[in-house]
Each structure stands twice: as C-alpha cells, then as structure tokens.
Amino acid sequence: MSDTDGKKTLGLRGGPRSGSVKQSFSHGRTKNVVVETKRKRVVVPKPGAEKAGATGGSTPRVSSDPAKRPAGISEAELERRMKALAAAKAREADEAEQRRAEEQARAEERERRRAEAEAKEREEREREERARQKAEEEERQKAEAEARAQQAEAAAAEPAASEPRAAPKAPVNPRKVDRERDDRRDVKGGKLGGGDRRTGKLTLNQALSGEGGRQRSLAAMKRKQERQRQKAMGGRQQREKVMRDVQLPEAITVQELANRMAERVADVVKALMQNGIMATQNQTIDADTAQLIIEDFGHKVVRVSASDVEQVIDTVGDKPEDLRPRPPVVTVMGHVDHGKTSLLDAIRKAKVVAGEAGGITQHIGAYQVTTDDGATLTFLDTPGHAAFTSMRARGAQVTDIVILVVAADDAVMPQTVEAINHAKAAGVPMIVAINKIDRPAANPTKVRTDLLQHEVVVEKMSGDVLDVEVSAINGTGLDSLLEAIALQAEVLELQANPNRAAQGAVIEAQLDVGRGPVATVLVQNGTLKRGDIFVVGEQWGKVRALVNDKGERVNEAGPSVPVEVLGLNGTPEAGDVLNVVETEAQAREIAEYRANAAKDKRAAAGAATTLEQLMANAKASENVTEMPILVKADVQGSAEAIVQAMEKIGNEEVRVRVLHYGVGAITETDVGLAEASGAPIIGFNVRANASARNTANQKSVEIRYYSVIYDLVDDVKAAASGLLSAEVRENFIGYAEIKEVFRVSNVGKVAGCLVTEGVARRSAGVRLLRDNVVIHEGTLKTLKRFKDEVSEVQSGQECGMAFENYEDIRAGDVIEIFEREEVERTL
Template sequence: MKRKQERARQKAMGGSVEREKVMRTVALPEAIVVSELANRMTERVGDVVKSLMQMGLMVTQNETIDADTAELIIQEFGHTVQRVSDADVEDVIKEIVDDEGDLLTRPPVVTIMGHVDHGKTSLLDAIRKAKVVSGEAGGITQHIGAYQVKASNGSVLCFLDTPGHAAFTSMRSRGAQVTDIVVLVVAADDAVMPQTVEAIAHAKAANVPMIVAINKIDKHEANPTKVRTDLLQHEVVVEKMSGEVQDVEVSAATGQGLDELIEAIALQSELLELKANPNRAAQGAVIEAQLDVGRGPVATVLIQNGTLRQGDIFVVGEQYGKVRALINDKGERVKEAGPSVPVEVLGLNGTPGAGDVLNVTETEAQAREIAEYRANAAKDKRAAAGAATTLEQLMANAKADEDVSELPILVKADVQGSAEAIVQAMEKIGNDEVRVRVLHSGV
C-alpha cells in the first residue's frame, strides 16, 4: 500500500518511477536453476522466464538450464558473466613449488617385490630383526606393510612390503608408484617366476631404479648364475653381467649379504638425491585403509612432502577428516610425521581407497567441499557409465543372461586393497552356465 501511494505521489509530481538499474557480475556454474539465475541477477523470475520463452525455451522457474543459455540471458539483461566451475573448489590444494633452500634430504622409500614365497618378508624381517611372517596367514603377506629401518651406518630407510600373490597386482602397481627404489627378490633355487616378471614390468612402468636381491643363497640347490641369465630375457642386465643393475646375494635365514644390500640401497638413494620440504602442508599417499573396531576408519599413509601433525584437517579422495592420532610402524603414538614416514592416521569420516592422495587443507569447510565435489563427480561418472548402454544392448544382454545362472555375493574384507583384489579375481570366475556377480564390496 505504501509503495502504491509513493508511486502515485511521484506520478503526480511528474518524477520518474524507474530506479537506477544495478549492473552485476554474475557467477555462472556449468548448470543453474532459472530461479537462482534470476536471484543472482536481482531480476524478477517472471522476466527471466519470459525472455527464455522468447528464445524458444519453454521452462519453469525450477528447471535447470545450461551455462551457454544462461550466458545469453545474462547479457540480454545487461549484466556481465563470470564463468566458474565446480572443480574450482580443488584450487585450494595447489601444487606448492618449493625453493631449493627449503629442501632437506629425505629417506628413500624402498619397495620389496617378487614372486610369492621367494622370501620378501623374511628378508625384511632379517633387516628389521622382527618377526612378521609367523603372524601372516600361511606365511603369505596379505597387506602392504610399511616400516622404517635404521641401517648400521645410521641412515634411515623406509620399506614397503608388497604382497607377491597374483591377486594383488592392483595393490602392487600402487606400491611401485610411491617408491624411489625397487628391490626385486628372486629365490636362487627357483629363478624367475611369473610375478617376478610382473614386478619388473611395474618397476619399469613407474620408472624407478631396481636392485636385484638373490635370496636363499644358503640353500644347497641355490644357483645364482641361473637367476642372472634368466633376468637377461627381461632386459634386466646385472652388474656381474656387465650391466647397470646392482645385484646382491643374500640369505634371510643366515643374515648373509644384508649389509651389502643396505649399502646398495643407500648408494642408489645418494645417486637419486631425494629431497623434500618438511616445513609445509603435508601431502601423502594412502597405502592401505581399513575399518577398525573401536578406532573407526584407519588409513596407512606414506607422507611424501611436508609434515602431518595431530589436529591437521585433510582431504583424501572422497573422504575428509581431522587427524585424531598418528601411530608409527612400531605401534607408538607420534605427534607428527615428516617426508618418507609411514603412519596410521585416525580421524577419517570414511574409508578411502588405496592409492588416494592425502592433502592438508586450511579449514574443515574446504575439506568437506572438496570431498563432496569428488563424491558427486564419481557418482555422476558411474551414472553416465550406466546410461551409456542402449536399449538394444540391454535387450541383447537380457537374452544372453537367461541361460546363465548367477551367484550373487557380498565381499567384506578387512582392508581396501584386499577387497579390490578379491573382487577383481571374482569377476574373472565363471563359464557359459554360471558366473559370479559382485553386488557390493566394502571394508
């Protein structure tokens, strides 16, 4: 009523009723709801719908339009456009370029690879003087273990022990991606086996230097020369054969050659000149993640740069959290972890995937926003993959499926890496009459 009287008074006085129009800069994402667009331009929704109709689009105020259409509308109303993308939320975790002066030498990350039962963990134990093998199921490593070892000359080495079993290819390939040096363990009485070849392929793909450890040298039937000649077929030429690759004869049982192996690793890491800046926000890779009773989701993280401290807020893959506690490889609680240090991180809101990257953010809101964006992007990707099949394909599949019986299974594993490996193995099982269908897998 007041406004009406005001207008009438202005009309009587012969003044202009129109207010000055404010030109705005409108932030425009990849898709926007019509009412939200009107809101951002401070225009009436009816006017925006009307101008869309003039363009030949019959939409209501609750429908979504694409950025190009919205841009035309914004320009028609005389505002300026500022394109923003949903992916902009990830800009907070920018790559920091470190100054040469800030970089300090960091311990090398060494991955032990090789065929199943060739003595990788026993070799690590001999180096670590600890017994892990006895605790493994049937003496076979199920998970990636990460340990720090102090060599006799005082240098620190970080070891990753990857499972040798065939099903764990996916985990092993990740093991090679965070490492600086690969130690290829080959049993002297068994020579080169399928997974030895696979490990060589991973090391070459990751472009990391390799050291060959010829294990079980104390056995009566040991034949190290056969190992060296077998390796030639896979383009691994050891120093004894006048090549580049260092080779060391070791025995995990008697401890022979361990010091030479550590020296070889130390020499190789000196050549690589590994450096990192500990005085910055931490960045690391998840080696393994599990859901622990009483502790919630726990991730084994190898810090690659910076220092992770208790109380840091971080985002890792589609999960985020705040560091409640850090536990080192000996099971002790630590306040912080620097470059090349493996730690268990507590305080996640869900289990991340093995191989996800951990980044520290400044605020919890940032971390939540990035995690939500990534989760939505992954969901859209899955939906798009499902929508890509045409009706004919669906019909053809349905016809083919009539003759096949399915065994639906749920996979629950203690850690993410195992779950993945088991699902991959399960999907390959089957013939023309029956097959396995994995309904869901999780930790």
C-alpha cells in the same frame, strides 16, 4: 430450686444462680422453665503483671511470689525462662524491622526503574517528535517553494489581452497540506494519532495478543520520507548500477542466477519471458541461456565448470630453496615365498612373518628403518600371491626404489616377472636381491641369466642394475643391500618441501571396530598434522590422531613417513590421493563432487550398452550358471584382491559372481542380502558379530572364514566346479556284423550277428552302420546266444540282436557297440 423457696442451695461460692421463667404458648397454655445465670469472672491484674503486659508480651507473667509460683519450678529457673522469653520477643521485633526495611528498599528500586523507563520512553518520543516536526517543516518549505514556482510560471504564461485570462491558481496553504498528509497517515496506519510509528515499547502481552498489528519501523518511515523528498525535488535519482563478474556453471537455477547478479528474481524471470523462455525461479537453465540474461543485465560472464571445486587442491611448484632431503621409499617385491618379508624382518630386526596367516603377507606393510649410519629408510612390503596384483601395482606407483627379491634356489617365477613389469611401468630404479644363498641348491648365476630374458641386466652381467646376494636367515649381505639402497637414493637426489599442505597416497584402508575408518597413508609432500582437514578420494575428514609404524601416536608426519590416519567419515579406496584443504566446506564440496562424478560414470557405463548388446548378454547368461558370493575383508586391498581372484574363476558354463564386497565385520545387513540371494558369505580375517551369527543360524546362511587367500580361492573354485555338468565320455567296446535277418513272433526282426571285435553287451549303447554311415543309434532290446538271454557275447561268437523300436536292419550291416561314462569336471 427457685429463690422464692428461701432455702440456700449447696454449691461453690460464686457459682451459677438459678431462677424460673414462665413461658406462654398458644391456646392459653403456659410452662415454667428453670434457668441458670452464670457470672463472668473478672480478673484483676497484679502490679507485676501490669509491667509484664507493658513489654508487649501476650503471655501473662507468672508471679515471683513462692506461694503463687507453679509447683516444681525454682526462682532461678523462672528467671531464666523470663529472660529467654524477652530475648525471643526482641529478636522477633528486629526481624520485623529488617523486613520492613527490605520491603521499603525494593519499593524504592521499583520506583527508580519505573522512573528511568518513563524518562527513556519520554526521551524517545521527544526524539521522534522532533524528527517528525523537522520532516514536516522541510515538506512545508518545499510545498511553499513549489507554490511560488507555480505562481511564477502562471504569471509568465499569461495569454494575450485579446484572449480570456485564466483564473490565477490559488496558493497552497501549508497547513492544509499538513492536515491532508496527517489524515492520509492516520488512514494508512489504521488508527488516529499516526500509525506509521508505534509508540512506547513492545511488551510480551502485546506481542502475544497481537494488538495493533504490524507497524512501520523508524527506518521505514525515513525511507518513505526520503522517497517523498526525491519526488518533490523532481524525480527519483537513479543509483549507479554495479557491474559484477558472475560465475556461470554448466547449469544453474533462475534464483541462483538472480542471487549471483544481485538482481530481483522477478526481473530475471521477466527477462527470460522476453527471450521466449517460460521458467520459474526453481527451474534450471543451461549456461548459454544464462549467459544471454547476464549480458542483458550488463554483467560480465565468467564460465566455470563443476570440476573447478578441485582447483583449491591444485599443487603449485615448490621453490628450490624450500626443498629438503627426504628418506627414500623402498618397495620390496617378488614371487610368493621368496623371502621378501623375512628379508625385511632381518633389516628391521623384528618378526612380522609370525603375525601373518600361513606365513604369507596379506597386506601392504609400511615400516621405517634407521640404519647404522643414521639414515632413515621407508619400506613397503607387498604380497607376492597372484591375487595381489593391484597391491603390487600400487606399491610400485608410490615408491622411489624397488627391491626385487628372487630366491636363489627357485629363480624367476610368474610374480617376479609381474613385479618387473610394474617397476618398469612406474619408471622406478630396481635393485635385485638374490635371497636364500645359504641353501644347498642356491644358484645365483641362474637367477642373473633368467633375468636377462626380461631385459634386466645386472652389474655382474655388465648391466646397470644393482644386484646383491643376501640371506635373510643368516643376515649375509644385508649391509651391502643397505649400501646399495643409499647409493641409489643419493643418485636420485630425493627432496620435498615439508612446509606446505600435506599430500600423500593411501597405501591401505580398513574399517576398525573401535577406531572407525583407518587409512594407512604415505606422506609424499608437506607435513600432515593433527587437526588438518583433508579430502581423500570420495571421502573427507579431520585428522583426529596419527599413529606411526610402531603403534605410537605422533603429532605430525613429514615426507616419506607412513602413518595411520584416524578421523575419516568413510573408508577410502586404496590408492586414493590425500590432500589437505583449508576448510571443512571445501573438503565436503570436493568429496560430494567426486562421489557424484563416480556415480554418473557408473551410470553412464551401464547405459552405454545398446539394446542388441543387452539381448546378447541375456542370451549368453541363460547358458551360464552363476555362483553368487558375498565378500567381507579386513582391509580394502585384500577385498580388491579377492574380488579380482573370483573374477578369474569360471568358464563359459560357470562363473563366480561377487554380489557385494566391503571392509569390516560381517553384519546383519550382509546376512539379509545373502539370504535373499542364496549366497554364502566369505569372511577374510573378519568375523560376524553376535546378532549376525544368530540371524545366520536362524536363516541357514553359510558363513566361511579364511585367513589365507590360497585356501579361499581353492574352496570357491571347488564349489564352482560342482556346478559344472558332468562330462560324458564314450568308450568303444566292440563290433558285430549282421549275417542274417530273422522274423520272430512277439519280438519282430532279429539280426543274426557275429561279434567280430571286442564284446557285445546288452546294457551298452549301439549304432547301426550301413556303408560306414550311422543310420540309427539306440539300445538293444534283446541279446541271445542260441535260445538263452545273455548279458554279453565275446568276440568270435554268434548271437542274436534286436533293436529297441527299430527294425530296418539288413544283412551286411555293422553294429557298433559302446558304453558311456560320466566324468566330473573341474575348473
């Protein structure tokens, strides 16, 4: 309602006031609008509130008057809240003050660093400016001296008075020279102010943006000033040429030749062109051409060959005072099943035969034995089977003494003779151990007599070869055998130098799944230690661990000590020589050279055959049936023995071809090769891994496992025998004489015969003999007795015969009757 009505509105005290406003619109229209005016509340603070506001708090303090205090809050609680609020505000003020102090310290540190950088940069610029001024001053002095010298020369060379006098040369203005030099520098630098030297530091942004481009360094500027100084002084001074000894191999690239002479490649190429040879820096030239170039440059030629890389392992003679006694290396050799390993077991008091498949030694075993007298002996146990010829030869080459084991009940056998030959070829003394004297059929005298046939004369036969009768079962004669070994070793006076780089022979090598390539090494000289870098054959490595014959890890191995070496990069060949070198680079270089030499040798052997030989081999192989196989063995020696045994199987019709052999488990790669060539896989003391087994089952590849070499050789021989064509044998069964010849319709000529010997059968083959000359061979078309067709006719009876597709028969001819049968052949 409007205030003009004179009535009071019902409402709160101090509420909004109402009124009316008249609004005018177009076309004379008007409208009254009721409006309200709200009053603004003015809060007058109490005296306590003014104090609270003075402390800087944003929240007004609650009055401590109980009447005006919020409900449910005591005076103590209110006071506690007020104190907490004040403490929080004070803490905030302290933190703000601390942040301001830290910011100020950081700003001061940035200012200090910036001042140091500016000072350093200023100092560097001043140093450069001083160097530049000094160089300019020297150049100015030189220019002035040169100008004075030119004026003096001009004055001295004045022509006669009759001739017109040349105008004197204007003196050189040093400032003009400086200005010209600065102009040239500005043009070359690409910008005003000197482009020969960049000023200030190179920042990351400048490097990424590429501002300014590539600029000269201070050293380059100094070199340029030095060249200018030398030019001003009358020419560049030639440095004295350094003559070098250039090692020249059989072939070398142009760039390598330049590097060895320390000459520019362009100069070497130019020298080659002058000699009529067009070659680039990457081309290879021969040693004679390179020698001409080296001599042209004034250097000295030192001709070397690629094999010189092995000179680092050349052994030098040991001084007598450095030699120390070493244990003898004794190799036990003999025929299979003559008791070699059993005898060694009795000496070692261990059981090794039980660990060998079939009781037959398949590997070279290396053991150390300490006798009751305290002497140390190293024994090598070699296999006796015929297939392990290379192992016996290897054992004889690394040994000092050979113990030839001969069974007293079996005497001298083929492998016994072979062991004797190996020992003689190696020049090794021999001790004959006549074993199995406890057997009832033992006859030691027969053994000694049989040895005479092979030029082995024992002491009891008035010879110089020691012989001992032993029994590995009962232990009889073992002490005598050890005494004989000690006596023989004393005579040999075995010595070695333990304080030098180790050298040894690889007795056996294998690929262990958990340990990688492992080589059994017999140290022959020096001491092999953990961490030594060595090269062995075509492989190299660093000794990661050494394991002795008892399976214990050791830190070093001296002379005559057999150890397993871990840490090779590949499996070496059994029989390789191990040499310790100084660095890995030397070992790697020697191994690569040997591998390349072996590759070249194999390639040369393959290329040496002539075209006629290749044609002859191809023609010969057409008639030969091959049985391909793949061989995987546990150790290198066994693989070699199996391959050698396989090569001996076959004849002119059938042969066994080993496509691939290696050491380690059978893998998928082996299965893939076997499938492609249709060959079985022979595993000797190894097994196929899971993926290889699955692949072999899917692709129907046969994998056969063996642990005794006898069984392996017999099975392969039987399989190869199955490839032989059956042998056809001819059995004579009878004769018949033609008495009369008849012509029968629908049959042709029929011979009336009398069987004079044996039997005539219709299914048999026949030959027609005329005057004991074969004029026809074929089969019978008909065989009749009277008018009946019969299958056979006995001797003394008459019959009628007609030949298949042949009618030239006469009375008096003789018919030979025979049968053919096929007989299976074996190798």
